[in-house]
Amino acid sequence: MSIGSEVVVLARVVVVGAGYAGVMAANRLAAVNRSDVRVTVVNPRPEFVERVRLHEHAAGVANAVRPLSGLLHRDVRLRVATVDxxxxxxxxxDDGGALDFDHLLYAVGSTAASGLAGSENAWSIADLDGAASLRTRLRQLPARAHVVVIGGGLTGIESAAEIAYRYPSLRVELVSQSVASGLPESSRTIIERKLANAGVVLRTGLRVTAVRADGVETDAGRLPSDCTVWAGSFDVPDLALRSGLPVAPDGRLRTDxxxxxxxxxxxxxxxxxxAPPGHVGDQLRMSCQAAIPMGAHGADTVLALIRGERPAPVSIGMTGQxxxxxxxxGFIQATHRDDTPREFVLSGRVAAVVKERVCRYTITLMRFPRAYRWLPGPTPTAPAPPPVAAR
Ligand SMILES: Cc1cc2nc3c(=O)[nH]c(=O)nc-3n(C[C@H](O)[C@H](O)[C@H](O)COP(=O)(O)OP(=O)(O)OC[C@H]3O[C@@H](n4cnc5c(N)ncnc54)[C@H](O)[C@@H]3O)c2cc1C
Structure with a gap:
């Protein structure tokens, strides 16, 4: 709204975190072009970290960092700081400052899971600092040095394969209970064969109990390691918990x-x-595939609240792994919108090309936030009834 030449700001929106969800949300808010909504993004660094490329960054085949100034809408203000x-x-x-808000968008993402004994002896692939330091370490390793990747999920699989192809003289081992455990047996067999083709030694059925400076302890004995990569599950920052906001047992912010x-x-x-409620959020596994539409929906919810309207429920469908x-x-497992596997898979070079295009597409989506549409979610299950009060 403008009175004479003076612009009156009706709503100050602070977006905490400039990852996939935060950038999409901030850009979509700014793209509705309301001069009376002021959007400020707070992020610890002035760069966007393409987390989906951190294994490539670590192996030294790509750069996962790009300036936020080239990605954020021109009307979005960036404050380089950490919200305490x-x-x-x-x-x-953390710089002693403060920002007032009328609406806040919480998008602080995830980090490497903690809790593994001796994890300080491992390089984390979940954040830029870990991946950058791993990149340096890998370059220093002599031929035939042991690299142990812990974690048989998608991040561990991608990391092990990327390192093995980039450094064929290293001995890369992937240690986990299982590999790609959520996928059908036939898909797991293909992935295991591809890892073997890459030169990765699979050590499945093992539970890692501790990481030492020179090896990894498992429930079946010790494995020597000159460089251990931690690619286990993700944790979330404890900002919501520390701020007294309602959180799920794993620390994620509880929402409606x-x-x-x-x-x-x-x-x-x-x-x-x-953590949205299960009837709309069960399929939303931690991924940029879910974070981008969540950011867009979060922006629409903020705009509805500014207008005094009731926001619509979120509805997001998954497409694949x-x-x-x-x-x-590469390997792509198509999924139903509820994230359960479909029969269709893509494998080999064509899958590698598709995966690369998907990574590039995420950046394009954030640059065209207003036009962005996404696949609706599965038919929501009925919300759980409220618990009956005990007498
Ligand atoms: C190696 C690797 C490969 C992956 N591959 C895929 C893939 O192929 N497909 C896929 O869908 N997903 C993939 N993922 C997962 C995906 O990267 C994440 O799910 C996604 O980044 C989540 O987006 P987000 O916006 O919620 O959080 P993030 O991208 O983590 O961004 C959060 C931002 O918040 C900032 N922040 C944190 N705390 C604060 C604070 N207190 N104050 C201010 N700012 C703060 C962080 O610095 C960060 O910039 C991969 C992840 C990894 C590590």
């Missing part, structure tokens, strides 16, 4: 089905760090 606490109507920053934080109508969440296996091989 979220108060009633303001956020407190429109992504509004339970009991805090000015706070909306999106991405890995958020895609993994690169080095630069020339």
């Amino acid at each position: 606490a979220i108060a009633e109507r303001s956020v407190l920053l 089905d429109a992504l509004v934080c339970a009991g805090h109508p000015r706070i909306v969440g999106a991405g890995d760090a958020v 895609a993994m690169s296996l080095g630069r020339r091989d």
